[in-house]
Amino acid sequence: MTHLDTPVAPTYDPEAPRIPALELRDLNLSFGGIRALEHIDFKVYSHEIVALVGENAAGKSTLAKVVSGVYRPTSGTILRDGMEVSITSPSVATRLGIATVFQDLALANNLDVVANMFLGHERNRANVLSSDEMETEAKSVLDEIGARIPSVRYPCENLSAGQRQSVAIARTLLAKPKIVVLDEPTSSLSITQTAEVLDLIVRMRRLGHGIVLISHNLADVQAVADRIVVMRHGRIIGESPMSDVTYEDIVAAITGAIQSLPAPVTTRGTRVVGASVA
Numbered sequence: 001m002t003h004l005d006t007p008v009a010p011t012y013d014p015e016a017p018r019i020p021a022l023e024l025r026d027l028n029l030s031f032g033g034i035r036a037l038e039h040i041d042f043k044v045y046s047h048e049i050v051a052l053v054g055e056n057a058a059g060k061s062t063l064a065k066v067v068s069g070v071y072r073p074t075s076g077t078i079l080r081d082g083m084e085v086s087i088t089s090p091s092v093a094t095r096l097g098i099a100t101v102f103q104d105l106a107l108a109n110n111l112d113v114v115a116n117m118f119l120g121h122e123r124n125r126a127n128v129l130s131s132d133e134m135e136t137e138a139k140s141v142l143d144e145i146g147a148r149i150p151s152v153r154y155p156c157e158n159l160s161a162g163q164r165q166s167v168a169i170a171r172t173l174l175a176k177p178k179i180v181v182l183d184e185p186t187s188s189l190s191i192t193q194t195a196e197v198l199d200l201i202v203r204m205r206r207l208g209h210g211i212v213l214i215s216h217n218l219a220d221v222q223a224v225a226d227r228i229v230v231m232r233h234g235r236i237i238g239e240s241p242m243s244d245v246t247y248e249d250i251v252a253a254i255t256g257a258i259q260s261l262p263a264p265v266t267t268r269g270t271r272v273v274g275a276s277v278a
């Protein structure tokens with residue numbers, strides 16, 4: 001059983017003149033007639049966990065696929081460390097230091113952990129690294145993030161869902177990314193496995209990664225995120241430092257009960273939550 005390292009120092013300072021590791025400006029994406037992303041302004045800094053939340057079909061995975069080079073935006077600007085970039089393919093995203101762990105982890109269950117971590121890198125790595133060297137490198141990345149894997153020579157089908165998620169995350173770290181996007185990393189995990197994966201995400205922040213944590217689980221995101229961004233119908237409808245919003249604020253923004261985040265403040269200084277203020 002693991003636990004979150006506490007206290008977790010907040011790393012988000014809205015006053016600091018820092019350049020985002022990754023920024024999207026007025027980004028739009030349509031699939032035929034469907035406007036999947038509209039006027040998206042989004043940032044993530046290094047040493048920061050940004051939670052991206054919203055109902056099903058809000059556009060979260062689509063945003064992840066844009067920054068990982070799977071989808072090309074219809075219009076808009078993407079900046080990496082303040083420099084304009086075009087993420088034209090997944091390999092360009094990797095070269096730009098952006099790694100994504102998608103909802104389906106794409107692990108080969110019959111292969112062991114080491115083979116899975118180097119899968120797809122055979123051409124430029126396996127020819128250079130021996131099997132022992134790959135094993136050493138795999139272990140070192142898994143150790144660095146505190147992943148608990150009984151043996152890196154186990155086939156992935158013998159691992160728990162939490163361990164498989166850890167392997168999928170560790171695999172992306174081999175490319176030494178600056179930004180890591182995690183799409184619903186805890187959605188199919190037990191409470192213990194969730195705690196382990198959240199612990200690993202906190203360690204990644206400490207290592208300096210900028211992390212985009214897409215999640216349905218508000219308890220998870222409240223436990224670890226520095227900032228929260230809420231999407232609804234393809235738009236970002238609000239964002240806030242996590243410490244400034246309540247669980248109820250977040251639910252109200254996700255469901256459309258309020259039209260922005262943080263929740264509007266009444267003249268008496270109390271939050272308007274659960275009421276339509278459109």
Ligand SMILES: Nc1ncnc2c1ncn2[C@@H]1O[C@H](COP(=O)(O)OP(=O)(O)O)[C@@H](O)[C@H]1O
Pocket residue numbers: 031034036054055056057058059060061062063
């Ligand atoms: N390849 C695609 N072609 C057409 N529509 C798509 C495609 N991918 C996503 N969409 C649509 O974009 C919207 C956002 O989907 P998605 O990003 O998967 O939402 P979320 O991850 O927030 O649940 C949905 O209406 C979905 O049907």
Ligand SMILES: [Mg+2]
Pocket residue numbers: 060061062
């Ligand atoms: Mg999704």
